[in-house]
Amino acid sequence: xxxxxxxxxxxxxxxxxxxxxxxxxxxxxxxxxxxxxxxxxxxxxxxxxxxxxxxxxxxxxxxxxxxxxxxxxxxxxxxxxxxxxxxxxxxxxxxxxxxxxxxxxxxxxxxxxxxxxxxxxxxxxxxxxxxxxxxxxxxxxxxxxxxxxxxxxxxxxxxxxxxxxxxxxxxxxxxxxxxxxxxxxxxxxxxxxxxxxxxxxxxxxxxxxxxxxxxxxxxxxxxxxxxxxxxxxxxxxxxxxxxxxxxxx
Amino acid sequence: xxxxxxxxxxxxxxxxxxxxxxxxxxxxxxxxxxxxxxxxxxxxxxxxxxxxxxxxxxxxxxxxxxxxxxxxxxxxxxxxxxxxxxxxxxxxxxxxxxxxxxxxxxxxxxxxxxxxxxxxxxxxxxxxxxxxxxxxxxxxxxxxxxxxxxxxxxxxxxxxxxxxxxxxxxxxxxxxxxxxxxxxxxxxxxxxxxxxxxxxxxxxxxxxxxxxxxxxxxxxxxxxxxxxxxxxxxxxxxxxxxxxxxxxxxxxxxxxxxxxxxxxxxxxxxxxxxxxxxxxxxxxxxxxxxxxxxxxxxx
Ligand SMILES: Cc1cc2nc3c(=O)[nH]c(=O)nc-3n(C[C@H](O)[C@H](O)[C@H](O)COP(=O)(O)OP(=O)(O)OC[C@H]3O[C@@H](n4cnc5c(N)ncnc54)[C@H](O)[C@@H]3O)c2cc1C
Ligand SMILES: Cc1cc2nc3c(=O)[nH]c(=O)nc-3n(C[C@H](O)[C@H](O)[C@H](O)COP(=O)(O)O)c2cc1C
Ligand code: FES
Numbered sequence: 001x002x003x004x005x006x007x008x009x010x011x012x013x014x015x016x017x018x019x020x021x022x023x024x025x026x027x028x029x030x031x032x033x034x035x036x037x038x039x040x041x042x043x044x045x046x047x048x049x050x051x052x053x054x055x056x057x058x059x060x061x062x063x064x065x066x067x068x069x070x071x072x073x074x075x076x077x078x079x080x081x082x083x084x085x086x087x088x089x090x091x092x093x094x095x096x097x098x099x100x101x102x103x104x105x106x107x108x109x110x111x112x113x114x115x116x117x118x119x120x121x122x123x124x125x126x127x128x129x130x131x132x133x134x135x136x137x138x139x140x141x142x143x144x145x146x147x148x149x150x151x152x153x154x155x156x157x158x159x160x161x162x163x164x165x166x167x168x169x170x171x172x173x174x175x176x177x178x179x180x181x182x183x184x185x186x187x188x189x190x191x192x193x194x195x196x197x198x199x200x201x202x203x204x205x206x207x208x209x210x211x212x213x214x215x216x217x218x219x220x221x222x223x224x225x226x227x228x229x230x231x232x233x234x235x236x237x238x239x240x241x242x243x244x245x246x247x248x249x
Numbered sequence: 250x251x252x253x254x255x256x257x258x259x260x261x262x263x264x265x266x267x268x269x270x271x272x273x274x275x276x277x278x279x280x281x282x283x284x285x286x287x288x289x290x291x292x293x294x295x296x297x298x299x300x301x302x303x304x305x306x307x308x309x310x311x312x313x314x315x316x317x318x319x320x321x322x323x324x325x326x327x328x329x330x331x332x333x334x335x336x337x338x339x340x341x342x343x344x345x346x347x348x349x350x351x352x353x354x355x356x357x358x359x360x361x362x363x364x365x366x367x368x369x370x371x372x373x374x375x376x377x378x379x380x381x382x383x384x385x386x387x388x389x390x391x392x393x394x395x396x397x398x399x400x401x402x403x404x405x406x407x408x409x410x411x412x413x414x415x416x417x418x419x420x421x422x423x424x425x426x427x428x429x430x431x432x433x434x435x436x437x438x439x440x441x442x443x444x445x446x447x448x449x450x451x452x453x454x455x456x457x458x459x460x461x462x463x464x465x466x467x468x469x470x471x472x473x474x475x476x477x478x479x480x481x482x483x484x485x486x487x488x489x490x491x492x493x494x495x496x497x498x499x500x501x502x503x504x505x506x507x508x509x510x511x512x513x514x515x516x517x518x519x520x521x522x523x524x525x526x527x528x529x530x531x532x533x534x535x536x537x538x539x540x541x542x543x544x545x546x547x548x
Contacts, residue, residue: 004307006440037303041441045303076440080307085511201305203509206316207269207290213276215268218511233272241298243270243290244321245329 002203004039004080009073010054015127018060019099020069027053028079032106033086033194033222037202039078043067047199047217049103049168050082059099059125083202084221087192093117093162094133095177097150097169101127103194104168108132114162119150119169151176159184168194171248175235178225191225195234198241210239252424252477253401255364255501257285257338259523260538261491264482264505265342265366265405266290266316268515271333278335282516283523287335288503291342291368292358293320294350300448306436308445312455312506313434315448318344323354330361338363340403347385348393356397364400367391367423369415370407370430387415391422403427403480408458408465416473426473427480427503428465432458455506459484463497470498470543488525495538496545 137145204218299319431452462483
């Protein structure tokens, strides 16, 4: 069961211009892949994956994350969590894109990732120094690691060394990754993906995060690929804050 | 009885704004849920985002929301209604700013539903906005709507409104009163001084609402029970609550806050609710809920 309470920021790790990890003074009993609603009074409340029992790892985007990036140790936020269901397996080959690295850091912390394929727009958006698993980097502009999409790094050789797969990142990237894994003989039930939809309540009431009838905040955000194959809106439609459906491009 | 009866079985459903979308209803049905009807999120005329996050605040047993009537527009809503493949009938909830708004959406969606719920009581509009009844006479709304449909009309009021007076004014046009919506409240974050909700005020729902709403059901039944039916909605989470509400005067039941559960648990919740009610009815010594509607010894 989740709780909502005030947490103090203990330490902030600045990975680069766009990515920071915020550590809190207390831990949240949780598992990797679960998320939390983070509330800054007077500013707003947004969903973030836990990147460990007491942290979130955030990419700077709009109003809320900009405010978060201005915060200092000893400042406080409210955290409602842990929410949703997380990853269920171990010994993963993980594929992460952009801020999709956040739940992977929690998995790495729990020593359940063997290999990580990690891609971002450019070197400025990558987190370096990830330990305890083999990391293969990719950047869209070639400024670090492989020049191209992270999904290109999925090879038959790597796949054959793993039996479980975890994917988190932009939805189109996740679709390409999952399809490639299946082509290489992986069973859809052995692939887990973490989905994102617009969240309001975060506790299963409002339906805002709906994707093909599943409320992502409470039935997910992590689903196995065989469940996702039944979700026709996956990588096709998402809902806007009004509830209007929009094509994913 | 005078009113157009809403014949659904089992006698319970979700509350408007909870689960909200027909795609969610369809999925739950696929998982085997048994409810009498599904109630859609209140639909308005124009696309509307509602309030920004946070729109939900919870502290202990208190749940407040300031979703603020987010809604797609009528065209986008209809697209989804057309695609609905579920077998469970729909009740469409409507909100508007004037009688015409309600009439237009009731006429347009009449073919998709078994009844219309007219939301006259949402307590959380966007700060600065006025609630609909501050602007229009409820009688005009219900009169306009009645001209557009022969299906049962439900007026949804809140325990915070002058519900006996409003019910009296709309009596000739409605079939059911839904008791009720949430009650407006405020909770202030102590360190910063900001509201916990971006919509400033929020509607209180869940357990704390039950005794307040039960009094509303009881009073409306006593005054108008021979002329209209009553739907109870407020803090229901157990079969016992349904029986108590029936004794107060309700014959149909809606569940909101208690549905903050994964899909599989929602299915289990609804499917055991029916059994729980049966067991209690047996204990009382009656066959059906109808036998106890309004049967109490409060006075
Ligand atoms: C389950 C889940 C886990 C997430 N985990 C992380 C994480 O670990 N690290 C991270 O950096 N980001 C994460 N996000 C995304 C994060 O919520 C957005 O980056 C954040 O809300 C942006 O807010 P903003 O005000 O800074 O930007 P805005 O300008 O408001 O939004 C930028 C983009 O963020 C997304 N977004 C905004 N509000 C919401 C909302 N209420 N719900 C869902 N998406 C929203 C939209 O795609 C939007 O286009 C996660 C989202 C979800 C749903
Ligand atoms: C998140 C949320 C959204 C709601 N949206 C609507 C709505 O769109 N229309 C409406 O008539 N009532 C709405 N309500 C009120 C509920 O339908 C219901 O009347 C109220 O929550 C009391 O029932 P409960 O105690 O079982 O939750 C909403 C309530 C919540 C919690
Ligand atoms: S965000 Fe409200 S149901 Fe998921």
